[in-house]
Amino acid sequence: MPDERPSDESRAQAARPPQLAPEERAPRGPSPSIDATAERDPDDVLAAQEKSAVEALEATGRPESARSLSSDAWHDLRRNPVFLISALLILFLIVIAIWPGLIATRDPLYCRLGRAYEEPSAGHWFGFDNQGCDVYTRTVYGARASIAVGVCATLGVTLLGAVVGGLAGYFSRFWDPVLSRTTDIFFAIPMVLGAIVFLSMIKLGSIWPVVLVITVLGWPQIARIARGAVLSAKQNDYVHAARALGAGNTRILLRHILPNAIAPVIVMATIMLGTFIVLEATLSFLGVGLRPPTVSWGVDISAASDGMKFRNAPHILLYPAAALSLTVLAFIMMGDAVRDALDPKLR
Amino acid sequence: MSQQTERAAAPLLQVRDLRIEFRTRDGIARAVNGVSYTVEAGETLAVLGESGSGKSVTAQAVMGILDMPPGRITGGRILFRGRDLLAMAEEERRKIRGDRIAMIFQDALSSLNPVLSVGYQLAEMFRVHRGMSRGEARARAVELMDRVRIPAARERVNDYPHQFSGGMRQRIMIAMALALEPDLIIADEPTTALDVTVQAQVMDLLAELRREYRMGLILITHDLGVVADVADRIAVMYAGRVIENAPVADLYASPAHPYTKGLLDSVPRLDHKGGELYAIKGLPPSLMAIPSGCPFHPRCPQAQDICRTDRPPLYPVGPGRTSACHFWKETLDAASAADLAR
Numbered sequence: 189m190p191d192e193r194p195s196d197e198s199r200a201q202a203a204r205p206p207q208l209a210p211e212e213r214a215p216r217g218p219s220p221s222i223d224a225t226a227e228r229d230p231d232d233v234l235a236a237q238e239k240s241a242v243e244a245l246e247a248t249g250r251p252e253s254a255r256s257l258s259s260d261a262w263h264d265l266r267r268n269p270v271f272l273i274s275a276l277l278i279l280f281l282i283v284i285a286i287w288p289g290l291i292a293t294r295d296p297l298y299c300r301l302g303r304a305y306e307e308p309s310a311g312h313w314f315g316f317d318n319q320g321c322d323v324y325t326r327t328v329y330g331a332r333a334s335i336a337v338g339v340c341a342t343l344g345v346t347l348l349g350a351v352v353g354g355l356a357g358y359f360s361r362f363w364d365p366v367l368s369r370t371t372d373i374f375f376a377i378p379m380v381l382g383a384i385v386f387l388s389m390i391k392l393g394s395i396w397p398v399v400l401v402i403t404v405l406g407w408p409q410i411a412r413i414a415r416g417a418v419l420s421a422k423q424n425d426y427v428h429a430a431r432a433l434g435a436g437n438t439r440i441l442l443r444h445i446l447p448n449a450i451a452p453v454i455v456m457a458t459i460m461l462g463t464f465i466v467l468e469a470t471l472s473f474l475g476v477g478l479r480p481p482t483v484s485w486g487v488d489i490s491a492a493s494d495g496m497k498f499r500n501a502p503h504i505l506l507y508p509a510a511a512l513s514l515t516v517l518a519f520i521m522m523g524d525a526v527r528d529a530l531d532p533k534l535r
Numbered sequence: 536m537s538q539q540t541e542r543a544a545a546p547l548l549q550v551r552d553l554r555i556e557f558r559t560r561d562g563i564a565r566a567v568n569g570v571s572y573t574v575e576a577g578e579t580l581a582v583l584g585e586s587g588s589g590k591s592v593t594a595q596a597v598m599g600i601l602d603m604p605p606g607r608i609t610g611g612r613i614l615f616r617g618r619d620l621l622a623m624a625e626e627e628r629r630k631i632r633g634d635r636i637a638m639i640f641q642d643a644l645s646s647l648n649p650v651l652s653v654g655y656q657l658a659e660m661f662r663v664h665r666g667m668s669r670g671e672a673r674a675r676a677v678e679l680m681d682r683v684r685i686p687a688a689r690e691r692v693n694d695y696p697h698q699f700s701g702g703m704r705q706r707i708m709i710a711m712a713l714a715l716e717p718d719l720i721i722a723d724e725p726t727t728a729l730d731v732t733v734q735a736q737v738m739d740l741l742a743e744l745r746r747e748y749r750m751g752l753i754l755i756t757h758d759l760g761v762v763a764d765v766a767d768r769i770a771v772m773y774a775g776r777v778i779e780n781a782p783v784a785d786l787y788a789s790p791a792h793p794y795t796k797g798l799l800d801s802v803p804r805l806d807h808k809g810g811e812l813y814a815i816k817g818l819p820p821s822l823m824a825i826p827s828g829c830p831f832h833p834r835c836p837q838a839q840d841i842c843r844t845d846r847p848p849l850y851p852v853g854p855g856r857t858s859a860c861h862f863w864k865e866t867l868d869a870a871s872a873a874d875l876a877r
Contacts, residue, residue, distance in 0.1 A: 436629060
């Protein structure tokens with residue numbers, strides 16, 4: 189009896205609303221004794237169900253505040269350890285780029301030849317380089333030039349690329365052929381080679397020639413991505429709707445297309461930032477980027493990199509190189525995390 | 536002032552012999568082949584037809600949002616209060632769009648920008664066309680949301696489109712179209728994406744607001760049920776032409792074109808439950824190769840030799856009625872007889 193399916197009698201009872209609950213509680217084998225509880229149970233059960241439904245509604249109902257794509261992305265990012273680690277690193281790097289004095293109290297340009305090649309010691313954690321300068325202090329101060337080049341070049345590249353790509357994508361009939369072929373021409377110039385040629389023609393010293401060269405040679409990548417994003421955003425119904433409601437080109441482009449096309453550009457820009465820092469180091473290493481007395485990781489790596497020095501005192505090379513790698517890693521991790529959060533296709 | 540009275544005499548919207556083609560890789564698709572219809576102020580015209588009959592393309596041409604290229608207007612005129620929209624400068628036209636003629640789209644979710652709040656998108660109308668301040672426009676947006684009966688409009692004004700249900704989104708689209716109290720609204724299948732109960736609510740709301748604001752309405756649809764309640768006149772389109780144009784009651788009582796009759800017969804009826812559903816045989820013609828003579832002849836049960844060779848003009852078949860069928864009289868008589876028998 190207890191293992192049988194509910195009898196016809198109990199099913200008939202179940203069909204009546206108040207007795208729906210007992211069948212749930214005792215799905216198989218209703219015995220006469222349960223009938224007694226069934227008389228008082230339904231109200232409790234219904235009340236409990238109602239209460240839990242209300243709770244569920246409160247818990248999962250409308251989000252407390254409006255959530256757009258960007259707040260959605262932020263919600264995702266906050267839970268992503270890759271993002272958190274890279275964000276902390278980048279924050280730290282930016283802080284020491286602005287205020288290197290916070291963690292390095294010496295002068296990076298104060299060097300005593302007598303202490304050249306000295307090994308790391310208690311007061312001088314990273315040792316001394318071939319000029320007798322403190323490697324720790326120089327590594328900390330080097331962050332400023334590297335990050336400044338990276339950030340400024342990325343800003344320049346993104347602005348130029350997004351404007352050219354956006355116009356090519358939006359006014360695709362008239363401007364696209366011209367702008368896209370221009371993009372192709374710049375795309376064809378090898379970055380390092382082009383930078384060497386350009387930089388060897390100008391007087392070096394500050395970071396600006398390097399930033400300019402990277403901007404001029406780097407924008408086509410962003411332009412291609414921006415063009416594609418605008419072309420696809422332009423097809424959306426809401427763009428037609430905005431036009432049907434009387435919005436002009438400027439408003440459509442800035443208010444309706446830009447926010448919907450910017451995500452891939454942001455992602456690309458974050459990843460490119462890391463590569464630009466490497467590029468600055470490469471150019472400085474080759475002697476056409478930054479030059480002493482400017483303190484930068486590339487300059488120090490270059491100074492430390494001949495074989496003899498490396499064999500005798502590897503720390504001169506290793507510390508600035510490690511700082512460079514860590515910075516690039518942080519920006520690339522950040523780019524990855526941001527892409528995961530912003531790209532709807534990866535969701 | 537005299538100019539204004541003159542304009543008031545002209546119908547609200549007149550589409551005259553409009554022709555639109557699309558250049559595609561496979562050839563030229565003639566989507567619209569001489570469409571003419573008129574909407575008077577305060578009148579509701581339903582444009583009825585299958586997919587590909589040119590009803591939406593005509594509406595896009597009226598709005599000036601046709602994708603050109605590949606689309607191309609090869610002939611005809613669109614007169615709004617007597618002024619030819621096609622001859623206007625783009626800047627002048629843009630001022631009419633949204634302000635004097637507004638459009639409601641089929642799919643409200645994709646027609647609202649996902650990254651902007653609905654309040655912003657509503658307020659944008661006032662800021663673009665009326666130059667209102669941010670706060671003032673925002674207040675008007677809330678007012679409008681109240682108008683289209685969105686509950687708790689004040690709290691929801693900052694919500695994003697995906698946070699609204701389908702019916703609510705369509706109400707917001709209606710609110711956007713109504714914002715500047717236009718003279719003419721074009722609703723392109725406004726209820727197709729909604730479920731039936733919500734459809735009725737949205738249609739009722741639209742009809743009510745239209746009466747209140749005394750606007751002209753072009754209702755593009757393939758749903759005969761929606762049309763009957765709301766429209767004053769119906770223009771039936773087939774292969775890029777209007778083939779029958781009639782007051783709604785006349786058309787339902789006695790269609791004067793075999794295609795219209797086929798459409799009406801294919802509506803499922805409760806009193807025919809269990810019986811086989813009527814379907815017009817064949818497929819709509821390819822717009823690349825529209826049949827000679829009457830474009831409907833390959834599918835028409837009454838086709839004669841003349842239908843294969845001669846394109847029927849729009850015959851006047853009654854007061855305010857036209858039909859593009861050589862045998863409109865026979866069709867009309869048969870329909871009236873059937874109506875009497877019923």
